[in-house]
Amino acid sequence: TFALMKFFNISQNVFSLAGFTLAAGMVVDCSVVNLENIYRQMTEEGKSPWRAAVEGTQEVGIGVLTSTLTTLAIFIPIVLCIKGVVGILFKDIAFTFTITMALSMLIGFSLIPCASAYLLEKESKSAKQPLWKGWIGGTSLQKLYSYLEKIAASTQNFFLQTVSFFLDHRRKALAFVSLIYGIHFFSIFLLPGTDLIPIGEFKEFVIKIKGRKGTPLASVNEKTKPVETALLRRKEIETVDTTVEQEESKIFVRRKKAELSLRRADQYLEDVRSQLKPFVETDIEVLDQPKFDSTEGQGSPIIVVIKHADESLRKSLTRQISNSMKQIPDILYLSTTHKKSRPEIQITLDHRKLRDHALTTQEVADLIYAEMEGIEATSISSEFSGAPYFNARALPIRVIHEETKRLQELEELPLLVRDEMTQLPKILPLSLFSSIRESKGDEVRERTDGVASETIFAHLKTERRSLKEIMKDTQRIIGTPLIRSKDVTIESSLKVFQDTFSDLYLALIVAIVLVYMILAAQFESFVQPLVLILTLPLAATGVLIGVTLWGFYMNVIVMLGIILLVGIAVENGILLIEYTNILRKRGLDRKEALLTAIRCKMRPIFITALTDITGTIPMAFSSGAGAEMYQGFAVVTIFGMTTATVFTLLVLPLTYALTEDAYDLFSLGRLKIKTMFLLSKGEPL
Numbered sequence: 001t002f003a004l005m006k007f008f009n010i011s012q013n014v015f016s017l018a019g020f021t022l023a024a025g026m027v028v029d030c031s032v033v034n035l036e037n038i039y040r041q042m043t044e045e046g047k048s049p050w051r052a053a054v055e056g057t058q059e060v061g062i063g064v065l066t067s068t069l070t071t072l073a074i075f076i077p078i079v080l081c082i083k084g085v086v087g088i089l090f091k092d093i094a095f096t097f098t099i100t101m102a103l104s105m106l107i108g109f110s111l112i113p114c115a116s117a118y119l120l121e122k123e124s125k126s127a128k129q130p131l132w133k134g135w136i137g138g139t140s141l142q143k144l145y146s147y148l149e150k151i152a153a154s155t156q157n158f159f160l161q162t163v164s165f166f167l168d169h170r171r172k173a174l175a176f177v178s179l180i181y182g183i184h185f186f187s188i189f190l191l192p193g194t195d196l197i198p199i200g201e202f203k204e205f206v207i208k209i210k211g212r213k214g215t216p217l218a219s220v221n222e223k224t225k226p227v228e229t230a231l232l233r234r235k236e237i238e239t240v241d242t243t244v245e246q247e248e249s250k251i252f253v254r255r256k257k258a259e260l261s262l263r264r265a266d267q268y269l270e271d272v273r274s275q276l277k278p279f280v281e282t283d284i285e286v287l288d289q290p291k292f293d294s295t296e297g298q299g300s301p302i303i304v305v306i307k308h309a310d311e312s313l314r315k316s317l318t319r320q321i322s323n324s325m326k327q328i329p330d331i332l333y334l335s336t337t338h339k340k341s342r343p344e345i346q347i348t349l350d351h352r353k354l355r356d357h358a359l360t361t362q363e364v365a366d367l368i369y370a371e372m373e374g375i376e377a378t379s380i381s382s383e384f385s386g387a388p389y390f391n392a393r394a395l396p397i398r399v400i401h402e403e404t405k406r407l408q409e410l411e412e413l414p415l416l417v418r419d420e421m422t423q424l425p426k427i428l429p430l431s432l433f434s435s436i437r438e439s440k441g442d443e444v445r446e447r448t449d450g451v452a453s454e455t456i457f458a459h460l461k462t463e464r465r466s467l468k469e470i471m472k473d474t475q476r477i478i479g480t481p482l483i484r485s486k487d488v489t490i491e492s493s494l495k496v497f498q499d500t501f502s503d504l505y506l507a508l509i510v511a512i513v514l515v516y517m518i519l520a521a522q523f524e525s526f527v528q529p530l531v532l533i534l535t536l537p538l539a540a541t542g543v544l545i546g547v548t549l550w551g552f553y554m555n556v557i558v559m560l561g562i563i564l565l566v567g568i569a570v571e572n573g574i575l576l577i578e579y580t581n582i583l584r585k586r587g588l589d590r591k592e593a594l595l596t597a598i599r600c601k602m603r604p605i606f607i608t609a610l611t612d613i614t615g616t617i618p619m620a621f622s623s624g625a626g627a628e629m630y631q632g633f634a635v636v637t638i639f640g641m642t643t644a645t646v647f648t649l650l651v652l653p654l655t656y657a658l659t660e661d662a663y664d665l666f667s668l669g670r671l672k673i674k675t676m677f678l679l680s681k682g683e684p685l
Contacts, residue, residue: 001100004099011092019100020100022093022564030104030108033064034057038120049116054117065105070518072102073515078563084499086500162650163649163654166654177658180647191554193468193554206286207227208249208284209284210248210285215246224249230276236257238255265288269286285459301459303490303491304474306456314453317487318454321478330465334456336457337456347410357428359415359417407436407438413430414427467553478490504560508562515570516529527663528577531573532652535648536644539569539644540640543639552632558636565637565641565644569640569641572609577652580594580656583597605645613638616634
């Protein structure tokens with residue numbers, strides 16, 4: 001696998017290695033089923049090791065191949081259907097998992113039968129009892145083995161007796177199956193809301209200090225220093241990095257220890273806000289710093305764009321929507337584009353008075369510019385040694401005022417003019433030639449698709465509801481009759497969330513169809529694959545328990561785990577149905593074939609389920625950087641496989657029998673209708 005990764009330029013990152021970890025338990029499934037069947041035929045049916053290796057592998061070969069293909073086929077829709085950043089990230093998981101499982105299947109069909117024939121023959125010749133019992137040693141471990149054998153026998157008897165009872169009582173079997181499916185389908189509706197990417201551990205946050213428009217850099221720097229000092233006094237702070245700009249400064253803070261609880265993280269940030277508020281007179285924002293930017297570089301998780309050519313109507317819609325969005329409890333900070341304005345001074349010149357005093361507009365404008373921005377007094381020419389003259393640089397020297405001019409000072413700006421009567425020079429203030437007033441000018445002018453627009457930016461709390469619920473509230477606001485939906489669009493994280501889950505639902509549907517097609521090709525039937533597909537909801541209760549215990553929303557990671565379960569959950573059913581069909585071809589009736597299949601295949605089913613579950617336990621309980629990006633896989637696999645395995649052994653044999661009876665009744669009814677139709681026409685049967 002590592003050689004193929006290098007060949008295809010796949011790096012060893014969090015996602016590619018997560019594919020390895022996810023396949024760690026499943027990589028032995030093929031070998032376990034083959035080996036168990038070889039060993040059972042040798043011990044129970046008395047076949048020689050070589051014959052058992054050949055016939056045992058042949059007997060379960062098609063079932064094992066099909067179960068592996070259903071698992072691998074799941075990644076086809078994951079790679080093809082999921083677009084954007086999420087699709088790019090999970091291509092590495094798909095690659096490593098697929099290659100690992102394909103290679104494990106080759107080992108299971110080649111090395112395992114050969115090694116079994118050689119080692120089992122050597123074991124049977126060297127000792128009367130199996131060789132592995134000699135490896136255990138110790139009376140206590142022998143007792144433990146005997147105790148575990150009793151538990152296994154009791155469990156097997158429970159499943160056999162339960163299935164046997166319901167096979168003899170069809171109505172009770174139908175009621176039992178309906179109850180089980182009802183519980184699991186009801187669990188689907190209890191699943192938490194959908195979300196994008198899990199936030200993970202909280203360790204870094206950013207503080208934004210926003211000054212008034214036009215605030216100079218030095219003033220912002222002075223307001224930032226007390227905040228830095230207060231942060232450095234906190235013992236849990238590790239580093240404080242500050243960037244000061246005109247009008248705004250940003251402080252990036254890193255804690256010594258990470259916080260896993262979002263509730264405690266939200267309380268911590270609220271405590272920091274309360275502590276820092278007295279230090280800053282203007283706006284201050286304290287936000288968590290997510291590891292994964294789901295805003296597509298736009299900064300704010302929620303962005304609402306209002307497009308309209310009419311400026312007054314556009315600004316009215318912006319105010320209306322922003323005021324309504326402030327009522328959403330999960331929104332922490334909210335700002336709009338029209339608030340991004342700079343103070344400016346508007347000077348309207350009286351051209352008649354300018355002409356009367358022989359002044360031009362250009363002369364007055366140059367004087368005002370020199371007063372406000374300074375004037376270039378001279379320049380210094382700098383020549384590099386040995387450089388020609390045309391490489392010389394002119395360094396301008398500008399004379400500027402240290403303080404910004406106030407409105408009153410600008411009104412008193414002296415203009416040198418000639419008196420109309422005496423033609424002598426005199427000084428008059430600028431206010432005599434103009435009207436001067438303060439106003440606010442737009443700092444930003446936006447156009448979206450060529451139409452003038454305004455934008456609303458919203459930041460969310462650390463502990464919040466799912467994005468699906470926030471999306472519903474936002475869509476309800478912009479969907480009111482007073483707001484035309486075609487003029488309002490949602491961008492940033494909510495847009496990514498919408499697009500990603502549309503792709504995920506499509507991938508889930510395609511995955512189910514692919515699995516059904518593979519099963520139909522194997523069983524050459526349309527009914528039996530449907531019976532196996534019906535085992536998929538049996539994992540729903542386990543998924544609900546897992547995400548509830550771990551506090552997950554139905555985020556992208558969890559959804560991908562559910563899609564993966566589509567291929568994994570049917571593996572147990574494939575072994576049961578395949579072996580049941582083999583036994584029925586050998587002459588056993590349906591009930592006996594089902595019970596024999598349960599008795600013979602329960603051991604490999606439980607072993608493969610345990611390897612799948614235990615292989616992902618380290619992922620479920622891992623912590624640290626990047627753990628949130630694969631925990632959802634593990635939790636869904638552990639709890640989904642647990643419930644799917646248990647209920648498959650109980651429900652699948654009953655569903656198999658009930659659907660076959662229903663199909664027989666349907667065929668009999670169709671035959672009766674056809675017979676009556678032929679008799680009514682007087683035609684021979």
